[in-house]
Amino acid sequence: MHRIARRLLLAVTLCVALAGGVVAPVGPASAESNGGTRVMPLGDSITDGVGVSGGGGYRVGLWQRLAQNGYTTDFVGSGYNGPASLGDHDHEGHSGWRIDQVDANIVNWVRTYQPRTVLLHIGTNDITQNRDLANAPARLAAVVDKITSTSPQTDVFVATLIPVSFADAKVRAYNAAIPGIVSSRAAAGKKVHLVDMYQAVSTADLPDGVHPNATGYDKMAAAWFAALRAVPGSIGNPAGNPGNSGPVDTAAWYSLVNRNSGKAIDVYNLSTADGARITQWSRNTGTQQQWQFVSSGDGYYRLKSRLSGKVLDVTAKSTADGAAIIQWSDNNGANQQFSIQTIDGYIQLISRNSGKAVEVQGASTTDGGNIVQYSDWNGSNQQWQLVRVG
Template sequence: MRPSEPRTWRRWWALVLTVVALAATGTMLGTGVAGAESNGGVRVMPLGDSITEGTQVPGGYRIGLWQRLAAGRYTIDFVGSQFNGPGNLGDHDHEGHPGWRIDQIDANIAGWLRTYTPRTVLLHIGTNDILQNYNVSGAPQRLSALIDHITTAVPNADVFVATIIPLSNSGQEAAARTFNAAIPGIVQSKVSSGKHVHLVDMHSKLTTSDLIDGIHPTAGGYDKMAAAWYAALQSVSGSIGQPGDNPSGAMAIRGVGSGRCLDVTGASQTNGAQAQIWDCNSQPNQQWTPTASGELRVYGGKCLDVSNRSTADGAGVAIWDCNGQSNQQWRFNTDGSITAVGANKCLDVPNYSTANGVKLQIWSCSGATNQRWTRISP
């Protein structure tokens, strides 16, 4: 597939800007401003410092938490101004800020909450107050004030407040334990005043053997955190919706001939990632939302797209930033076919294949089973 000239220019310019930005920061870890991934699910904000960001293991606990949520058939939209993590993390948005203390999070929280309006907040903060020896005795009061600011800004949200994980340095660990000991009382005071605040005992779930550098967890340690968050979320009705809920109106699209689903290759969210068929699995890269303008959206802001606005038989099909052009408009027909409006040709599985990974195309409509599709709940 060769993108059109305007797309080639846009992609080249975006690459230049990316390289400049990476050179300026000296990093290739993929951390930066959020791409605002969204599947329309229940908005959950992972909030905190480098342990939320996933230092040492990019994505951190969010990887295992996302995988558990997906396996449990919960439709969740991680939200926040930051973005990082590997491909098997289905949503990279978060609000984790390496090196930040409670007061620094508090100084920014109102704006973040206005922007992202989370339904649920996962708060793990205080480690840097200990590490920086920053008025440690006042840390519980700062945490209490931060929780008040969160519950004021999003009064209907469930706020899960975790004790901070262990530290290898014995003096810092003693300070962490003193800080943690104050958290249950803080949480109870919020509950007593009618706030939706919940305690998560994270400290007991890890030991210093779960730390890669004395501060940040190993991959296994982060997964223990993921399990603790998941159990806490499941214990509070509504905090992550219900299994099988589909707040976005998204659906899976299954090929009649293949029995496999319309899928974005490698769960990629990159412009030009090809559409294929794959075993139906309810993952975000198989959840398509029809819009009134005829789009088929995935990840919130990407559209199923006929490459280069081609009208030729065999033209490839991929995802691209939604732009309102006719090569991103699709029509569902009564015979089960899906027509690419701009080309007036049908979404087609080449050569009647039924194999995982076969890349899709458009072809002159024939009514054959390799051009017929069934819409199903994801």
Template sequence: MPAPVSRRTAILGGSLAAAGILLGSASASAAVPGQSNGGVRIMPLGDSITDGYTPYPGGYRVKLWQLLTAGGYTVDFVGSQTNGPAELGDRDHEGHPGWRIDQLDANIGTWLGQSDPRTIMLLIGTNDLNQNYDIANAPTRLSGLIDHIRAIKPQSIIFVATIPPQSNATLESRVRAYNAAIPSIIAQKDSRVRLVKMYDSLTTADLADGIHPTKAGYEKMAPVWYNALRSVRSSLVPLHAANGLAAART
């Protein structure tokens, strides 16, 4: 496995790194572990955009938590990482600044075993493109990661998001090509794998540094996740409860 990128300095590869563009510097860590109200276990999975890189540690998870609780849903964000402000009621997540698809894949078995999520929100690929890491095969790696998750947690529900736009023209062309491949990947999976059109919710005006969303940008992302989760009722129901409902119908 490639050496994990430091949470303090995730430096992009190639000419972009030479230009001093950074992706995935450290975000503020919570002083206490994330809290839970004991509901369905949801894993926010990805890179620094899931972590909530500056200027808004916690990122989309803050507004998403608020939407879920206001909507009457009982959820438990899970993961080995924790950060975010006081208004984020559950700070656990699996967002790793600077990490690529292959790095998530190398660790996903451990994380799934530790956190046992019912629902997984996956947004990954930005660092593959920014680090110029075998870009042509990034969609294939994404498909493999999804298959790996499905093999370990076959009853989990996976929401796979397209990645946000980028201000740099070269990066943006890569983003468009990568995102264009995702719907066909999802179409090859079963109904427990769903597409989330995150790219469409943001513009470059929503980026703080050309890569990461502003606070307002993260807040635009939250309802996209929220609506996706609500569109699959079982994603917001613990597995034992979903099984009980299914048994009651038979």
């Protein structure tokens, strides 16, 4: 075995011994959030960015590509590192960790950080530690299944491993199982996608045989970025392009039915007053549940009530999570304008003022559940079916 390989395996063994197996994640010094689409970089030291000064790894180049192309992205996770050129330092990369250690923590991470998208590159330490390699693909599949069952609307991008210069046959054998893992989940309706990272990075990019140099990490960033852009909604929409306007006829009236509850957006108690609550309610034929899309231009719309003639409005122009959606006289303000993003036959309404999504608060399924804005995590309580009523 090469000297570098022996040193690496010794370091990994010491790390695991000190950790005592699965360890609780340490919280970041300070989490960063810009209200953008939440993306969780998930994995081991390669996600952490070992091998380049200051860490960050592929996250640096990925962040820069996202920002340069107008995407507002919020990296999330309990880890925190990287250089100043990385605009968001949060991640879930754990040096020395194997698949089983990620598996032991993934449900809690998904519940805590509510990622819209997960970028998963894991298994290198299973290879270098020779950890039950025959069952490593099954362990990977279990992690994917825990993510999709905990958050069915999360897009999970599963990468093949980049090369390990002294264990290429083992990496290839592990990678060979990943397309089948992904395709079987996708065929079952899960939002799981394959990223061929093995072909993106060469052994020439791996000074220690495992971790990329800056060039190699940037190649990973390019591969992630291309995969993300190929899946609509996984990183939101770039600035200046509010997204697909969807099947909207501005001459028609619609009921908006929540995917989670099956109830419709409703003006509470048939009010015609400014400031009236907007709630969900069991579907009926009342005009308080009928809405018209009025174009504001540039792909944005106001939603006008057939009952009152007023429009949906984010109260007090708030940009905070949980701010109430009310009705108000139409002034064409940015807090009254919404873009329409389509997903699986449903739509999301995204506030022009805040960038947040219209949702049923707390995923309520009861009559009277409040309609509010919240950071877009692609939950079913943020998705609406358009039902034409006239």
